[in-house]
Amino acid sequence: MTAGKRKLIGPALRAAMLWPHTWAGVTLGGLLMLVFFMGSLAVFASEIDRWMMPDTRIGAVEAPDAAVSLDRTVVPLVERLAAGREVRDWYVQLPDERRPVMALRVRTEGGNAGGMATAGGTLLPPVGTLGASSFFYPLHYSLHLRAGFVGYWIVSFASVAMLAGLISGVIIHARIFKDFFTFRSWGQLRRSLLDLHNLTGVLVLPFHLMITFTGIVIILPIVLPAGVQALYGGDVQRFYDDALGNYSRPRAGIAAAAAPLDPMLAEARRLWGGGEPAVVFVYNAGDAASVVRINRDTGDRISLDVQPVFFDGVTGALLKYQPPGPMVAAHRVMSGLHFAAFEHWPLRWLYFLFGLAGCVLIGTGMLHWMEKRRVVHGLPGVGWRSVAALTCGTTTGLLIATLAMMAANRLLPSGVPSRELVEVGVFFLTWIASAVHAAVRTKIDPPWSSQCTAVALLAAACVLMNWITTGEHPVRAAAAGDWAVVGVDAVLVLTAAGAWRVSRRLARRARPEASTLSRLTDHA
Amino acid sequence: MTEAKAQRQRTVAGNGPKRRPSRLRTAVRVTAAVFGAYGFAWGIAAFGAELGTLAGMAPAEAVTAASLLALLVLPAVSLWAFAVPRAGVGWAVLGGGAVLMIAASRLVGITAP
Amino acid sequence: MPDILSFPAIFGLCYLAFGALALTVERHWRDLVDSRRALPRRTVLRLRCAAVLCMAAALSAAVHRDGAGFGILLWVLALTAGALAVSATVTWLCRPARGRTR
Known part of the structure; x- marks a missing residue:
């Protein structure tokens, strides 16, 4: 393989690949960092949700023992949520x-x-x-830009660049097998950064290729609607109905009494041959x-x-249950590989860690570019400083914004009007503030040390405030079997400890003043 | 491969990586890698879907299969636009291929029942 | 094998496999085992065989634990985790030695 590779990949190809690799990374690195970081959080969206919604934790509600009855339990809840307005559609998770707990959503005549x-x-x-499930997670795939799927397009574009970056990275990397395990954390900073970039790039390559590819695959009919244009006249809804076995029909406008839902659940279970229902939708209620x-x-x-499984809501008769064809089934498997919706804790943790490894890959790439530029060009110019500020704003700045939102979640009283939007505001304002801080303070280096201190303090504050406002400290949570809270708290504590250590080390380290700079230049 | 060989010849001829490519040439490469490659992938997805239905696949199956293939090809041709010795050739192949395949898919779409 | 132990076992096998492979890399062999003598060819073969055996054992354990789909996914990701852990070990082991010679 090595010999074949040597013939296939010459120095000229390597040189040609360096340019797109570098500039795709420098221009889209910040966005990809956001996507990878929020994607990693999304793996534990449910757990972060429990942390941010104390009323829904294990300790706060009784664990569901038996299957929930839709007719006796859920339907009255829907009527209460509708509060007298006429219900159009509703669903329950x-x-x-x-x-x-179950999550309900009701669409009525007069609003949702x-x-x-x-x-x-x-x-x-x-x-x-x-x-996390309605903020961090959508931020990961749509940037909350829903109109016209703009966010999907941007994220997909960056993802294709990520794929191209991974492939070109493998081509550029001349000594994949010789440097397979090499990480020299000592000596020149630039070499350590490149080692770490290569290490995460090569070792986590299967995961990164898989997660980036399958991420685009999920929204492929939206971002590459060529086939849908050709065969479905551009009607994505019709394609989905056909491919996924969906069913829809317009409202008749004639009122009719609803059939009981629980027998439908039983029938669905029978059709699946085992397995549990997760979500029930009622359209045109x-x-x-x-x-x-x-x-x-x-x-x-x-x-x-x-x-x-689709049933007639009035007669209770089966309307449609259509297993997908082999290609669509393969598409669903790829989507599932990305979603990681499965109950498998080791895999979930590995997804989380390797997602963060993706952040390390992107971050070290940008840092390496910064260091190399500094060596080549001496005192930094405007372009360098913008990239430095962007890097800082999307690494520590992003962490600060996320932690600030979690802290705000614990600090804001429950009576605040539009509380959820205030939290979102805190997230974006903190993010902008840390980016501005990074931009203003970047002279020779971005303000890594002060931002790391902020991360450490915020993470520690989150754990403490969770304890104070809910009375649930990690030990009590562990005793109660509330592993979601234990896990989130543990990761927060680790973040705090790590960020604190980094900030202390950076503060101790002599800043790369002119003397260090000239020494670095001598090395080059 | 032949591209690599051509690249090497180009390097030997003194047109090597030391010389900075002009802005225009860079712009041609970047647009070829972004728009040319996307058009090419669009062509594969559209033409592949039509071919799939001709071969007797269900429409949803054909669309999915062709789109997946197109997505596999997309990053590769996007990088190829940078690897090809002459920037113009990259645009010609990707753009030309896209136009050809889209036209062919239209043709199949019209003639097929 | 109890379920709780099988994941550490899979990960450990992957770690051992990549540990053996790391020793077949000239630089790590010199740093970790013998700085004077070059790596003998027979040892390379043996180490590679051991690595392949460990990986195969890890795969079979993973598939046995979770079935084919989850098993293969777990195996691939555990391989990556094992390789990362080996690399961290190599860095940790080499660090002081390198520091002195520098």
């Missing part, structure tokens, strides 16, 4: 291992309503936060054209095929 309820049917007070959709829980398999 049934409780599962990671979320001991949503809420969480215990498995016993008690409606919980509003959670007052978007949490109370209408003669009412449709009930039941999704299967995919926790026991990789594939994201939710095997939707």
Whole structure:
């Protein structure tokens, strides 16, 4: 393989690949950092949700013991949420291992309503936060730019650049096998950065290729609608209906009584041949054209095929249950590989760690560019300082913003109007502030040390404030079996300790003043 | 491979990486890598979907298969636009290929029942 | 094998496999084992065989634990984790020695 590779990849090709690799990294690195970091958090979205929504934690609600009855428990809840308005559609996410409560969403004549309820049917007070599943996670794939799928396009573009960057990186890297395990943390900073960049790039390559590719695959019909244009006249909805076995019909406008839902659950279970329902949708509720959709829980398999079963909401008759063809099934498996919606803790942790390794890969790439430029060009110019500020703003700045949002989540009283939007505001304002701080303070180096101190203090504050406001410190949470809170607290403590150590070391280290700079230049 | 060989010849001829490429040439390469490659992938996805249905696949299956193939090809051709010795050739192949495949897919779409 | 132990076992096998492979790299052999004598060819072969055996054992344990789909995914990711751990070990072991000679 090595010999073949040597013939295939000459020095000229390597030189040609360096330019796109470098500039794709420098221009899109910040965005990719955001995508990878938020994606890593999204792996534990449910756990972070529990941390940010104390009313829904294991200790706060009774664990769901038996299957929830839709007719006795959920339907009355929907009526309460609708508060007398006519219900159009609604859905419920049934409780599962990671979320001991159900989440409901109701669309009525006069606006939407949503809420969480215990498995016993008690409606919980509003959670007052978007949490990880509605803020960090959508930020990961759509940047919260929903109009016209702009966010999808931007993230997909960056992801293709990431794929190209991974491939070109492998081509550029001349000594993959000789340097397979090499990380020289001593000596020149530039060499250490490049070692770490190569190490994470090569060793985590299978995961990075897989996660980037499958990430685009999920939204492929939206960002590459060529086939949909050719065969479905550009109607993505019709394509999805056909591919995923979905079913929809318009409202008839004639009122009709709804059939009981629980027998439909039983029928769906029978059709699946085992497996649990995860989400139940009721479209056109109370209408003669009412449709009930039941999704299967995919926790026991990789594939994201939710095997939707559609029933007539009035007669209770089966409308559609269509298993996907082999290519669509493969598409679902790839989507599932990315989503990691499965119940598998070792895999979940590995996804989290390797996602963060992606951040290390991108971050060290940008830092290496900065160091190299500094050596080549001497005193930094405007371009260098912008990249330095961007790097700082998307690494420590992003951490600060995330932690500030979590701190705000624990600090804001529950009565604050539009509490969830205030939290989001805190996130973006802190992020902008840290980026501005980075831009203003970057003279010879970005303000790494002070920003790391901020990360450490904020992370520690999050743990403390969680303890003070909910009374649940990690030891008590562990005793209660609330592993979500234990895990989030543990990661916060580790972040605090790590960031504190880094900030102390950076503060001790002599700043690379002119003398160091000239020494570095001599080395080069 | 032949590209690598051509590259090496170009380097030997004194047109090596030391010489900074002009802004225009860089712009041609970047646009070829972004728009040319996307058009090429679009062509594969559209033409592949039509071919798939001709071969008897269900439409949803054909669309999915062709799109996945196109996504596999996309980053590779995008990098190829930088590797090809002459920037113009990159645009010609990617743009030309895209136009050809899209036209072919239209043709198949019209003639097929 | 109890379920709780099988993941550390898979990870450990991957770690051993890459540890053996790391020794076949000339630089690490010199740093970690013998700085005067070059790496004998027979040792390389043996180490590679051991690495392949460890990886195969890890794969079979992973598939046995979780079935084919999850097992292969777990195996691939555990391989990466093992390689990262080996690299950290190599860095940690070489660091003081290098520091003195520098």
